[in-house]
Amino acid sequence: MSAGFRAVQWNCRKVVYDLILVAGVTLYIGAFMGVSAWQRPPANWPDWTNLRIDAFGSCAFIMLTIILSIGPLARLDPRFLPLLYNRRHFGVLTFFVAAVHGWSVFEWFAVQDALPGLANELSNTAAYGKFIGFPYKTLGIAALVVLLLLAATSHDFWLAFLTPPAWKALHMLLYLAYGIVVMHVALGAMQGNRSPLVPVLLGGAFVWVAGLHLVAGRRERRGDRGSKVGEGGWIAVGPPETIPDKAARIVTAPGGERIAVFRDGARVGALTNLCAHQNGPLGEGRIIDGCVTCPWHGFQYRLEDGRAPPPFTEVLATYPVRLRGGIVEVDPRPLPPGTPAAIDVVL
Amino acid sequence: MIILNVLALYGLVGAGTAFAFVIFGISRVLPAGTPVSIGARILLWPGAALLWPYVLLRWVKAGVR
Numbered sequence: 001m002s003a004g005f006r007a008v009q010w011n012c013r014k015v016v017y018d019l020i021l022v023a024g025v026t027l028y029i030g031a032f033m034g035v036s037a038w039q040r041p042p043a044n045w046p047d048w049t050n051l052r053i054d055a056f057g058s059c060a061f062i063m064l065t066i067i068l069s070i071g072p073l074a075r076l077d078p079r080f081l082p083l084l085y086n087r088r089h090f091g092v093l094t095f096f097v098a099a100v101h102g103w104s105v106f107e108w109f110a111v112q113d114a115l116p117g118l119a120n121e122l123s124n125t126a127a128y129g130k131f132i133g134f135p136y137k138t139l140g141i142a143a144l145v146v147l148l149l150l151a152a153t154s155h156d157f158w159l160a161f162l163t164p165p166a167w168k169a170l171h172m173l174l175y176l177a178y179g180i181v182v183m184h185v186a187l188g189a190m191q192g193n194r195s196p197l198v199p200v201l202l203g204g205a206f207v208w209v210a211g212l213h214l215v216a217g218r219r220e221r222r223g224d225r226g227s228k229v230g231e232g233g234w235i236a237v238g239p240p241e242t243i244p245d246k247a248a249r250i251v252t253a254p255g256g257e258r259i260a261v262f263r264d265g266a267r268v269g270a271l272t273n274l275c276a277h278q279n280g281p282l283g284e285g286r287i288i289d290g291c292v293t294c295p296w297h298g299f300q301y302r303l304e305d306g307r308a309p310p311p312f313t314e315v316l317a318t319y320p321v322r323l324r325g326g327i328v329e330v331d332p333r334p335l336p337p338g339t340p341a342a343i344d345v346v347l
Numbered sequence: 348m349i350i351l352n353v354l355a356l357y358g359l360v361g362a363g364t365a366f367a368f369v370i371f372g373i374s375r376v377l378p379a380g381t382p383v384s385i386g387a388r389i390l391l392w393p394g395a396a397l398l399w400p401y402v403l404l405r406w407v408k409a410g411v412r
Contacts, residue, residue, distance in 0.1 A: 007386025152393035157383070161376065161405070313378075 005157045017086040021093055028062070029055045049108040054189075056101035061185060063094040064178050065205045072216035078284065081295050088154045091174070095144075095151035102144050105137065136188035139180050146177040156277075164279060182206055227251040234322070234329040237261045240268060240345045243328065248292075250283040253332030258283065259319050261330055262292055262303050269303040269342030270319035270330045276301075277314065305340040318342075358396070364403055365395035372406040 008014075032055040042048045067090055073080040109118040118137070121127075127135050150171055159167045182202060190198045227235045235251050243249045243263040250273055251259050258273035260283030271292060273283045280296030287293065291300035291309060301308055306316035317334040318341040328345070335341055369388040377383070383391075395402050 004382035004384075005387040005391075006384045007390050148393070149397055152397050155387065155390055155394065157373075157387065157391055158394055 005155070009156075013082075014086050014089070017082075018089055021086075021090060025059060025063070025093065025097060028059050032058065045111055046108055049104055049111065053101060053104045053108065056097050056104060057185075057189070060094055060098040060101055061181060061202075061205070063090065063097060064174075064181060065209060067091055067094060068174065068178055068209045069212055072212040075216040075220065075281075076212075078295070081284075084296055085298075091147075092151045092154055095147040098144055098147055102140060105140075131187070132191060134187045136184050139184035139187070143177045143180040143184060146173050146180070150174060150177070159278065164276065168279060178209070227253075229254060229332070230329065232331075233333070234324075234331050235259075237321075237328040237330055239326055240266075240323070240328050240347055243268065246287040248283040248285075250281075251330060251332075255332075257332065257334075259330055259332060260292075261321065261328065262287060264290070264303055266344050266347055267303060267342050268321055268323075268328055268345055270321050271301065271303070271306050272317045272319075272334065274316075275299050276308075276316055282316075304342045305338050307338050361396035361399040364399040365392050368395045368399075368402050368406060372402070372409075375409040376405050 033051050036051050036054070042051055067087060070080060070083045070087055070090075074084045106115075106118070109115050121135050122138055122141075124135060127133050128138075150173060153162070153167070153170060162170065182205075185198070185202050190202060230236050235253070237243065237249055237251055240263060243261060245263055245265065248260040248262040251261060253259060258281075259270050260273045261268065261270045262283075264287045271282060273281055275282045275294040275296065277294065277297055277299045280294045280299070282292060282294050282301075285293045285295040287303065288300070290302075292303055293300050299308065299314060300312075301314065301316055306318045308314040315337040317337045318339050319334055320331040320341050321343050322329050322331075323343065323345050369392050373383055373388065373391070374381070
């Protein structure tokens with residue numbers, strides 16, 4: 001949270017996450033290179049480099065596919081939320097894996113004194129008009145630049161410096177990078193490799209990512225149709241006991257804004273559903289240690305007034321709530337961030 | 348070749364600007380008293396080098412205020 005900035009805010013969960021991540025990448029690269037070298041032993045250094053290019057390139061593509069799948073998977077099933085917790089480290093590692101892939105390509109040309117050939121390939125403007133023969137390495141460089149930008153701005157400082165909406169928009173460039181990588185593989189590795197495995201995996205991964213986003217988006221839209229608005233514009237949430245204790249029910253204001261109505265024992269309060277950190281779905285979190293806790297990265301807020309506990313400074317908009325005829329109602333017009341608005345009810 | 352030269356110039360100016368920013372500028376753009384560790388300053392350098400025109404603009408604005 002924002003009491004200051006350290007290099008990495010390690011905790012036990014992040015260490016475990018990163019260890020699993022590094023172990024997974026090491027296992028994949030080792031297995032890929034080991035099995036490939038066993039099947040077709042490399043004859044010289046460029047052959048080994050080629051193997052490294054394929055191993056790191058395919059690993060980066062798989063990692064990108066997983067990263068883009070985590071968001072919709074977590075929306076569809078909360079059991080995937082732990083994967084989301086440290087997704088930024090996943091992204092940074094993906095950049096480094098992709099960078100080794102890119103460096104290996106450079107090295108492949110360098111060890112054979114063929115760098116002028118690489119320069120000619122990249123600067124052959126006539127080839128950019130073709131489909132087959134397109135200088136696909138340019139696409140790889142473009143994707144690597146985007147991944148570098150995202151990795152370099154992944155620290156929480158950039159989130160605060162650029163503001164969450166701008167940071168979020170910048171990091172949506174990951175979709176652009178994925179699209180460029182798909183083209184890079186389709187015009188490169190897929191053309192040079194006659195095996196059906198590459199198009200099947202590439203197409204499968206693309207359809208998987210697109211399909212997951214469509215399914216998750218459809219479910220979100222269904223929930224966004226707006227809750228029924230009653231007298232004076234207030235939205236009925238339900239009897240207090242229907243709001244799960246230490247959790248929330250999410251209602252949608254007529255404009256589409258989601259409101260998380262939490263219950264902590266006999267106390268009921270409403271906050272915006274968007275976490276101030278990365279717009280995480282606060283209403284899918286729980287009340288831990290007396291604070292509403294975002295399921296994405298554990299940012300916490302007091303239910304009473306939407307303020308992060310000291311020394312943290314994040315603050316959320318709250319909404320007026322009332323109990324009428326045994327029904328909890330929420331006014332969808334937000335109060336200024338940090339305004340106390342929770343009420344105590346009799347259960 | 349021109350494109351490469353322009354990119355090299357952008358990178359060179361960015362590297363210098365980012366170096367100055369993580370040492371001197373960062374405390375100007377953050378609320379007074381916000382601690383930033385040396386490790387964080389090192390990690391912020393690449394991002395500042397890439398986004399240096401915007402970083403410089405914010406630094407100048409913060410200095411004027």
